Amino acid sequence: MAHPTPLRILFWGTRSTFSGAIFRALQNAGVDVCALFIHAPPAPWQSDLQPRRVAPFPFPQYEQAAAGNTNTHLAISLDLATATEPTFVAETRQLGAPVYDIFSLQTPELPALIRRLHPDVACVACFPQRIPSGLLRLPRHGFFNVHPSLLPAHRGPAPLFWIFRNGTQATAGGVTIHHMDARFDTGLMAAQAAVALADGISGPEAEQRCTQKGGELLGQVLDALAAGNLVSRPQPAGGSYQSWPQTKDFRLDTNWSARRAFNFMCGVAEWGTPFAVETAGEIIHLQRAIAYDADQKLPAPVRHIDTSLVELQFSPGVLVAQK
Incomplete structure (x- = not known):
């Protein structure tokens, strides 16, 4: 052949x-x-x-x-x-x-x-x-x-x-x-x-x-x-298109799950852009995700562990991050 x-x-x-x-x-x-x-x-x-x-x-x-x-x-x-x-x-x-x-x-x-x-x-x-x-x-x-x-x-x-x-x-x-x-x-x-x-x-x-x-x-x-035997097919209907990220696209939403926020921060950390999150009337800028608990509930929306670490309540779960 x-x-x-x-x-x-x-x-x-x-x-x-x-x-x-x-x-x-x-x-x-x-x-x-x-x-x-x-x-x-x-x-x-x-x-x-x-x-x-x-x-x-x-x-x-x-x-x-x-x-x-x-x-x-x-x-x-x-x-x-x-x-x-x-x-x-x-x-x-x-x-x-x-x-x-x-x-x-x-x-x-x-x-x-x-x-x-x-x-x-x-x-x-x-x-x-x-x-x-x-x-x-x-x-x-x-x-x-x-x-x-x-x-x-x-x-x-x-x-x-x-x-x-x-x-x-x-x-x-x-x-x-x-x-x-x-x-x-x-x-x-x-x-x-x-x-x-x-x-x-x-x-x-x-x-x-x-x-x-x-x-x-x-x-x-x-x-x-x-x-000579390649078979191609049309894409399914629907789909989505997104352009280059802007600074606003690095904002976190406390309506997300803590798992989603953690994975987002880990996945795009190399972009070098701080992650802003608004909670309890303050805007906190985060640098790095440390851990998350999928089920934990805090007595308040935010707890500052020390000068560099913070716990944030998401929906559901808690994110631990470095400021």
Whole structure:
């Protein structure tokens, strides 16, 4: 029996642990990555969005494509020694695949570059911009995104934050591989699996569990795609969409259960934003969740244990937290 021809993969992501973990899963699966596209916001000192080519093209086969392109919205980075470059990006260059910083999705140079790369499919993990329909149609099999929730719940750029805030670990914790369309996170689902998010899990640990499962699912999707037997299905009706969190979204509500408040604080602590809660006529700013009792009842809404610790009555249960 003949083996399917390996797919040429164009990977889109950011310099983040989520993108890096998904990309490493693809590498471990032995896929053929033709290029890595990295979202690159303009530097604070840039007066406009006209990006620059930050270094010479490191691979001879792309030098001719770059020749004479003095007003490009693409930049390829070459400095393997930079301390801020994620390991997966540097290793990609060392393996011979080009890495591009993508400053704009609206430039005509971008579709031209994608056509030159001849990808069969694009895989996306944590790319923060909506990719135009014209680009989505360029790879033969389109684009697939790795989304860390059980779609259609928690569409949007920060699903894990909203899973913790809404207390939906049991019903929405998981990963979905979906086709990308003109809207955010609404395309056909190619694969989906739940991921257990235990009480007190940290955001980084939750992300690690999601990327591990997401990498497995993406590999299975690509295998089925190459074999010609991938079956996708529409998302269920309904769902939800949330944007980037604002400061107000870190407020706690004493109508929540203490368990929900505890898990929210643990799950989003790495954001570094204090948690405000109003109770008994005062607003208390909390830094870290310590523990909770699901059934305890305090004689008053709040008890200050000492200068740094406080007990707060929720509905039901009591939260112990550091101020």
